[in-house]
Every structure is written in structure tokens, then in C-alpha cells.
Amino acid sequence: MKRSWGALVLKAMGGRDFRLTVLDSERVSNTLHRLHVDGGGLLTAVDVHPTMWIRLWFDNGGRPHQRAYTLVDPDPTTGRFHLEFALHDGCAARWAGSAAPGDTIHATLQGSAFTLPDPTPSHLYVVGDSSSLPAVNSLLDAVGDLPATIWLEYATDDEKGLTHRTRTGQEVVWVPRLDDGRHLVETVQAALPVAVDGAYHWVACEAGTTRAVARHLRRGLGVPRHQISALGYWNAR
Numbered sequence: 722m723k724r725s726w727g728a729l730v731l732k733a734m735g736g737r738d739f740r741l742t743v744l745d746s747e748r749v750s751n752t753l754h755r756l757h758v759d760g761g762g763l764l765t766a767v768d769v770h771p772t773m774w775i776r777l778w779f780d781n782g783g784r785p786h787q788r789a790y791t792l793v794d795p796d797p798t799t800g801r802f803h804l805e806f807a808l809h810d811g812c813a814a815r816w817a818g819s820a821a822p823g824d825t826i827h828a829t830l831q832g833s834a835f836t837l838p839d840p841t842p843s844h845l846y847v848v849g850d851s852s853s854l855p856a857v858n859s860l861l862d863a864v865g866d867l868p869a870t871i872w873l874e875y876a877t878d879d880e881k882g883l884t885h886r887t888r889t890g891q892e893v894v895w896v897p898r899l900d901d902g903r904h905l906v907e908t909v910q911a912a913l914p915v916a917v918d919g920a921y922h923w924v925a926c927e928a929g930t931t932r933a934v935a936r937h938l939r940r941g942l943g944v945p946r947h948q949i950s951a952l953g954y955w956n957a958r
């Protein structure tokens with residue numbers, strides 16, 4: 722596949738390229754497909770951090786199509802990790818659904834950065850969905866027993882069966898995707914009418930929904946920027 726200007730720009734910004742090889746491919750449910758991959762040296766080249774993601778380059782009719790995916794359970798001793806794809810009608814999701822052992826794909830590492838807040842927050846508030854669940858789970862692994870409230874938006878009942886890595890004292894609230902995500906925003910607004918002292922907020926779902934939740938936190942509640950991480954994970958079209 723031809724590399725695009727986007728790939729050259731990422732390289733100029735310090736992006737590092739790797740070739741991943743599919744080792745195993747598993748249809749977990751109607752809405753989730755998991756791949757086990759060899760990272761082609763990625764895990765020896767860099768240290769991993771919670772919510773770490775890479776840019777994968779898909780072939781879309783001969784044109785490069787770049788999308789972000791999260792490293793699941795990276796194992797530096799073997800150089801392997803999993804990728805979990807929420808399924809919908811998209812090029813990346815389609816590629817994953819038909820990927821077989823031996824298939825390869827280019828990955829660029831550029832832009833992923835996250836450090837756990839210091840000092841440890843009093844409470845973790847998370848707003849996500851099936852596309853950010855791999856990142857949410859890595860965050861939960863990293864914070865251990867920290868009290869947490871996690872709102873997860875779902876489009877189909879099947880998604881409520883997805884595995885989340887909560888512990889005692891951490892609550893998941895499943896919220897149906899209604900009114901183009903406004904229902905999720907209103908649910909969070911109703912549950913968080915005032916800022917909670919010392920809390921950290923991590924938001925990653927559909928782009929417009931993410932912006933609306935972040936606006937509520939910043940402008941509505943006055944939460945300082947360093948207590949919020951917000952990134953749109955996909956665009957409704």
C-alpha cells in the first residue's frame with residue numbers, strides 16, 4: 722500500500738513504524754473481534770503506559786486509511802499484545818473481522834501519552850463506550866482499588882456483555898445510546914451536578930458526545946484541565 726502524506730508528517734513528528742503480524746483471530750461476540758498480534762519490536766522500542774494506542778494503516782481500496790487502536794495486555798517479554806475491535810460498518814472493523822494468522826499491518830506510534838494523576842485522585846469518573854473499553858480496562862488495571870464510576874454507552878444489548886475489569890467499590894453504569902449521545906451527556910450531568918473534590922475524569926466516546934461531557938466538566942462544574950482527559954474516539958456520520 723502507498724504511504725500517504727499523513728504518514729510522512731507523522732514520521733517528521735517522531736512517529737515510529739512497526740509491522741504487526743496476526744497470530745490469532747477470535748470473534749468474541751457479535752460486536753467485538755479480538756486479535757493477538759506480534760508487535761514487530763514495538764514493545765522493546767518503547768515503554769507501555771495505560772490507555773496506550775497506536776495508529777494502524779488499513780488498505781481502503783488501495784488508499785491508506787489510518788485509525789487508532791489500543792494495546793490490550795501488552796507483554797514486553799514476548800513482544801505480543803491483543804487488539805480489540807468494536808464492530809461496525811467501517812474499513813478497520815471489516816479488516817479485523819476477516820484477519821487471519823500470518824496477516825500483517827503497518828502501525829505508527831505517535832501521539833499516545835498518559836500518566837496517572839499524582840497525587841492519587843479521590844475518585845475516578847470515566848465516560849466511555851465499546852471503542853474505549855480496552856483503554857478503560859487498562860486504566861482500571863492501573864488504578865487498582867481506587868473508587869470509580871464508569872458510564873459506558875451501548876448501542877446494542879449485546880455490548881452490555883463486554884468484559885470490564887472493575888473491582889469492589891467501582892461501579893459500571895450502562896447507558897443506551899439515544900438522541901445521538903445526548904442521553905449519555907444528560908446522564909452524566911445529572912449524576913455530577915457539582916465538582917467532586919480531588920476527582921479525576923477520563924472521557925472517550927463519540928467525538929461530539931466527548932466534547933459535550935468535557936464542556937460540562939470544564940465550564941459547567943469548573944473542573945481544572947489537569948483533572949480531565951478527554952479525547953473523541955470516533956465520529957458519528
Ligand SMILES: Cc1cc2nc3c(=O)[nH]c(=O)nc-3n(C[C@H](O)[C@H](O)[C@H](O)COP(=O)(O)OP(=O)(O)OC[C@H]3O[C@@H](n4cnc5c(N)ncnc54)[C@H](O)[C@@H]3O)c2cc1C
Nearest residue numbers: 789790791806807809811812813814852954955956957958
Ligand atoms: C486513541 C484511540 C484509541 C482507540 N482504540 C480503539 C480500540 O481499541 N478499539 C476500537 O474498537 N476502537 C478504538 N478506537 C476507535 C476507532 O479508531 C474508531 O472507531 C474508528 O473510526 C474505526 O475506523 P473504521 O475504519 O472501522 O470506521 P470509519 O471509517 O471511521 O467509520 C465508518 C462508519 O462507522 C461508524 N463508526 C466508526 N467507529 C464507530 C464506533 N466505535 N461505534 C459505532 N460506529 C462507528 C462511523 O460513524 C461511520 O459511519 C480508538 C480511537 C482513538 C482515538
